[in-house]
Structures are given as structure tokens and as C-alpha cells.
Amino acid sequence: MFIPDLTGRAGPKYKVLADAFEEAIERGELKAHSKLPSQRMLSYKLGVTVGTITRAYQELELRGVTVPVVGSGTYIKDRRHEQQDYYHPLVSRGGVDLSLCRPLILSQQRHLMAALGELASQPTAQKAVLDYFSADGLQGHSATLQRWVNQRWQGDIDRSRLQWTYGGQHALSTVLQALTRSGDTILLEGLCYGEFINACTQQERKVIPVAIDDQGIVPDDLLLHCQRHRPRLLYMTPAIQNPTGVALSDSRRLKIIEICRRFDVLIIEDDVLYCPPEHRRSPLVTIAPDITLYIGSFSKYFAGGIRVGYMVLPTNLKLPLQKALRASCMHVSPILVDLVCRWLSNGAMQQVDEDIALELSARHRILQSVFPERQTCAIPGFNCWITLPEHCPASELKQQLAEEGVFVRDATFFRVGSYPLPNAIRISLTGPLSREDLKHGLQRIKAHLDGAVR
Numbered sequence: 001m002f003i004p005d006l007t008g009r010a011g012p013k014y015k016v017l018a019d020a021f022e023e024a025i026e027r028g029e030l031k032a033h034s035k036l037p038s039q040r041m042l043s044y045k046l047g048v049t050v051g052t053i054t055r056a057y058q059e060l061e062l063r064g065v066t067v068p069v070v071g072s073g074t075y076i077k078d079r080r081h082e083q084q085d086y087y088h089p090l091v092s093r094g095g096v097d098l099s100l101c102r103p104l105i106l107s108q109q110r111h112l113m114a115a116l117g118e119l120a121s122q123p124t125a126q127k128a129v130l131d132y133f134s135a136d137g138l139q140g141h142s143a144t145l146q147r148w149v150n151q152r153w154q155g156d157i158d159r160s161r162l163q164w165t166y167g168g169q170h171a172l173s174t175v176l177q178a179l180t181r182s183g184d185t186i187l188l189e190g191l192c193y194g195e196f197i198n199a200c201t202q203q204e205r206k207v208i209p210v211a212i213d214d215q216g217i218v219p220d221d222l223l224l225h226c227q228r229h230r231p232r233l234l235y236m237t238p239a240i241q242n243p244t245g246v247a248l249s250d251s252r253r254l255k256i257i258e259i260c261r262r263f264d265v266l267i268i269e270d271d272v273l274y275c276p277p278e279h280r281r282s283p284l285v286t287i288a289p290d291i292t293l294y295i296g297s298f299s300k301y302f303a304g305g306i307r308v309g310y311m312v313l314p315t316n317l318k319l320p321l322q323k324a325l326r327a328s329c330m331h332v333s334p335i336l337v338d339l340v341c342r343w344l345s346n347g348a349m350q351q352v353d354e355d356i357a358l359e360l361s362a363r364h365r366i367l368q369s370v371f372p373e374r375q376t377c378a379i380p381g382f383n384c385w386i387t388l389p390e391h392c393p394a395s396e397l398k399q400q401l402a403e404e405g406v407f408v409r410d411a412t413f414f415r416v417g418s419y420p421l422p423n424a425i426r427i428s429l430t431g432p433l434s435r436e437d438l439k440h441g442l443q444r445i446k447a448h449l450d451g452a453v454r
Contacts, residue, residue: 001037002030003045013048014055021056022065025076032078036066095405096441100431101382102304103274106355111348115339129334135322137164138334144341145310148349155286157312163321164332167309168272168297172196175233175268175293176203178324179317185231189217190419193242193270196235197416209416210234214378216241216248219255226263234260235268238284240275243414243426244385246378247279257288265291272297272309276357279379285312293317298340300382302352308332308340363429363438370442387424388449394423397448406441407431 004020006013024030037045039053046053057074060066068074119125128138136142146159165171180186182204188197190209200207208229211221217236225231234256238248248256260267269284269292285294289312297309313321325331343349364380377384388394394410401408408425415421427445432438 001041001045003037003042006046013052014059017046017048017052017056018059018063021060022063025065030076032076032080034076035072036060036074036076038073093407095407096437096444097407097431098427098429098438098441098445099407099409101273101300101428102430103300103302103352103356103382104359104430104433105303106352106359108303108352111343111352112339114346115342115348118342119338125338129338131334133331133334135163135325135331137331137337141334141337141341144344148344149310149312153282153286155282158315160318161289161313161315163311163313163318163325164337165295165309165311165325166329166332167299167307168270168295169195169199170307170328171295171297171309171311172235172268172270173199173203174321174324174328175295175311176200176205177327178320179266180205180232184233185229187222187225187229187231187234187265188416189236189241190416191243191411191414191422192235192237192416194413196270197414207416209419212241212244212246214246216246216252217256219252219259222256223259226259226265230263231265233266233268235270237270237273239271239281240273240279240379240381242270242273243383243409243411244378245381245383247281253284253287257284257291260291261288266314267292269294271295272300274300274356274360274382276360276380277353279381290314298349301356302340302343302349306336306340308336360429363435366435366439367429367442370439370446382430383426383428385424385426386445387422390423392423392449394425397445398425400448401444404444406444408445 002024004017004024006016006020009016009020021030021036036057039050039057043050043053057066057068060074061068064079065077066074067077119129141164142159142162145162145164146157149155149157149162165174176199180203183206185206185208186200187208187210189212191212197207208225208231210225211218216238222234236248238253240247257267267284267288271283271294283294285292291314293314294312295309298306299309311321343352360380360382364377367377367384374386388397395412398408398410408427410425411422414426429438432441
């Protein structure tokens with residue numbers, strides 16, 4: 001029978017006893033589902049009243065550590081499984097998900113714990129992050145973001161051009177609401193981020209696909225559509241294209257900027273996807289700051305649940321975008337922004353960036369081992385674009401894989417309007433939580449492709 005040692009402990013006896021039991025459970029001395037000693041026996045061993053033991057057991061129940069069973073006794077809860085059940089997604093299809101593009105949780109939990117610990121010891125910060133503010137937010141947060149952006153780009157971005165958002169998707173919706181109206185034309189890469197296509201559709205914006213190839217947007221096709229449709233915006237992912245993974249070439253960057261200037265088209269530069277450090281280049285907003293709205297996010301560079309992003313804006317667009325922001329959410333939660341700023345300042349964001357890069361490199365080696373003969377990635381990011389043989393239709397392959405518990409995206413999700421549909425699938429190397437699951441999913445894809453070839 002476990003008898004807790006109460007030597008040297010101060011305070012009410014029932015609380016001291018409850019603390020001792022809880023610590024023993026945390027250390028693993030008492031296992032889940034095991035029964036606590038009977039109250040009479042424990043009171044005799046410790047030399048305290050039965051009432052003290054009763055209050056201690058009631059305290060443990062209030063803390064969620066134990067559960068009483070009528071006629072049997074008091075048992076230790078399996079809090080690990082209880083938490084797993086509590087935090088389990090309402091909708092989860094299981095299997096190997098190669099369709100989900102996300103950063104893996106590596107060292108982020110440790111950084112979260114440290115940041116929350118700091119916040120817990122700072123009353124001024126606690127009071128500030130629990131209050132209402134204008135869309136501009138807090139001075140220190142803005143200064144931190146400005147410092148980080150300028151270090152990252154080796155630039156000189158004025159603080160007035162920065163705006164916090166609830167991630168990249170919120171930024172895109174805010175831009176649509178602030179700068180366009182129902183029926184306005186927006187040019188999109190022929191294959192692009194599917195949820196932006198949906199956002200345009202919901203807000204009744206007309207979308208026109210622009211041709212892309214292995215160097216990104218084709219300038220001649222962009223010119224043609226600017227002449228025909230007089231668009232308001234051009235949406236693009238120049239750093240690492242979604243879904244194909246190609247990068248916009250340097251020569252095309254300048255041509256696209258020249259065309260957009262000529263036709264008074266604003267550029268939405270979506271740069272939320274994780275790009276490996278060795279492939280990062282200065283964004284378009286540093287070349288054409290007057291016509292470019294840059295959208296960044298920490299959801300792909302730190303953790304998907306953070307839901308904090310930012311925009312770098314032309315100065316003259318600050319007011320309408322802030323109005324749209326207030327209409328959608330008043331202001332971004334200072335609690336979330338505060339956590340991000342702590343990670344930006346203490347090196348945690350940089351450490352996670354390096355951790356992701358190492359893990360991503362290992363996962364690309366797995367990809368190469370399964371597909372040694374295929375050139376699958378233009379830039380070795382989270383996603384890989386795999387072109388399929390003609391006799392292996394992407395829609396059929398996607399369905400067959402789903403029946404085996406392996407999930408991928410075909411080109412349909414990314415297609416803008418009637419843009420020619422390539423026979424290809426996009427897989428995310430960071431969707432599976434383990435390298436073993438990733439390898440299994442890739443092997444299932446290869447087995448189907450090998451079967452199709454034969």
C-alpha cells in the first residue's frame with residue numbers, strides 16, 4: 001500500500017496529503033486505474049483523522065486526478081487518455097494524410113511552455129493582452145514585427161505599412177473585402193491555392209486564370225488578360241508556387257511588375273508557404289512596394305494553430321484595409337500576437353525554422369528513395385507535384401489511394417475556371433506525423449504507378 005511521506009510539508013493537512021498523492025501520480029509511482037488506500041487504513045497509518053483523508057480525496061477529485069466508484073473506492077484517472085480524447089478532432093479520417101500541408105510539431109511545445117511561463121510572471125503584459133485595442137494593436141508588437149521583417153529582408157520597411165492578421169487566409173479575405181467589389185476581375189495563376197478561389201467565389205469576384213509553366217506566370221498571357229479584362233488584382237505565389245512548387249524566375253519578376261504598373265493592377269504576393277532557407281529571395285514587395293500587398297504567416301513557419309499572419313502594404317492602402325479588418329474581427333488577438341513576438345525576439349522562431357528545415361530534408365530523402373527516377377520537386381518545400389502517366393488518371397488514383405487510407409490532392413482543387421487540367425497530384429511530405437507513415441504512403445503511390453506502367 002502506498003503511504004505518502006508528509007515530512008517537511010506545511011499547510012492544511014488535507015491539502016498537503018492531496019499534493020503528495022498528485023506528485024506521486026505525476027512521478028509514475030501510482031499508476032492510472034490503481035486504487036487509493038482505504039480512508040480508515042490511511043488515517044491509521046498517517047495518524048490523522050478519517051475526515052482529513054476524506055477531504056484530501058475530495059480535493060484530488062476536484063483537481064481531476066481521481067474518480068470515486070460507489071461501493072468500491074477511489075481510483076486514479078487515466079488523465080493522458082482523457083486529454084487525448086478531449087483534444088481529439090471532431091472530424092478525423094485517419095490513415096496517411098498526404099493532402100495536408102502543415103509544419104510538424106518538433107520543438108514548438110517547449111517554446112510555447114517557455115513563452116507562457118514568461119507571460120505568467122508579467123502582470124503588465126497580462127493586463128495588456130486581455131484588453132481591447134484598435135486594429136493597429138500594441139506598440140511593442142508592431143516594433144518587433146518591423147525589426148524582424150527588416151532583418152529577414154535586409155530592408156527598411158516603415159512600421160506604418162505593417163498590419164497583423166489572423167493568418168494568411170484572413171489577410172486574403174480582408175484584401176478582397178477592402179479593395180474589390182462584386183463583379184470585379186481578379187487574375188490568378190491557372191493552378192493556385194484552392195481556398196482563395198473559394199473566397200473569390202463567395203464574394204462574387206470574377207476569376208481569370210493566367211498560364212503558368214516551370215518558371216511561374218507566363219508574362220505574355222498576363223499581358224493578354226490585362227488588355228482584355230482590366231483586372232483589379234493579380235494573385236500569385238512567386239516564392240514557391242502552390243501547388244507546383246516552382247519559383248518565379250528573376251527575369252519574369254521584372255516583366256510582371258512592368259505589366260502590372262502599365263495596367264494599374266495591384267499584386268497580391270502570397271508568401272505563406274514554407275520555403276527552405278537556401279531558396280529564399282527578396283520578395284516582390286521590396287522591388288515594387290507601391291503596387292504590391294505582401295502576405296506572410298507564421299502558420300507554416302511555426303505551427304498551424306497559431307493563426308497569426310501579417311501584411312506589408314502600400315502606404316495609401318492602410319486605411320481601407322484597416323476598415324475591412326475592423327469589420328471582420330475588430331483587431332487581432334493580442335495574446336496570440338504576444339506569443340509570436342516573444343518567439344521572434346528570443347530566437348525560438350529561428351530555431352523552429354532550422355528544425356523544420358532539418359526534418360524536411362530527411363523527408364525529401366525518403367521521397368528520393370521511393371522515387372529515385374522521378375524529378376518530383378522544383379523547390380524542396382512541404383509539397384511535391386507529381387505528374388502522372390496518361391493511362392493513370394489522377395482522379396482515379398486519388399480514389400484508389402483513399403480506399404487504402406492514403407489521401408492526396410489532384411489538380412481539380414487548384415484549378416481556376418476552365419484552365420487546362422493537368423494529370424497530376426500534389427502530396428505534402430509533412431502531412432504524416434511520422435517518417436514511417438510518410439514512407440508507407442509514398443510506397444502505396446509508387447505501387448499504383450508501377451502497376452499502371454505495367
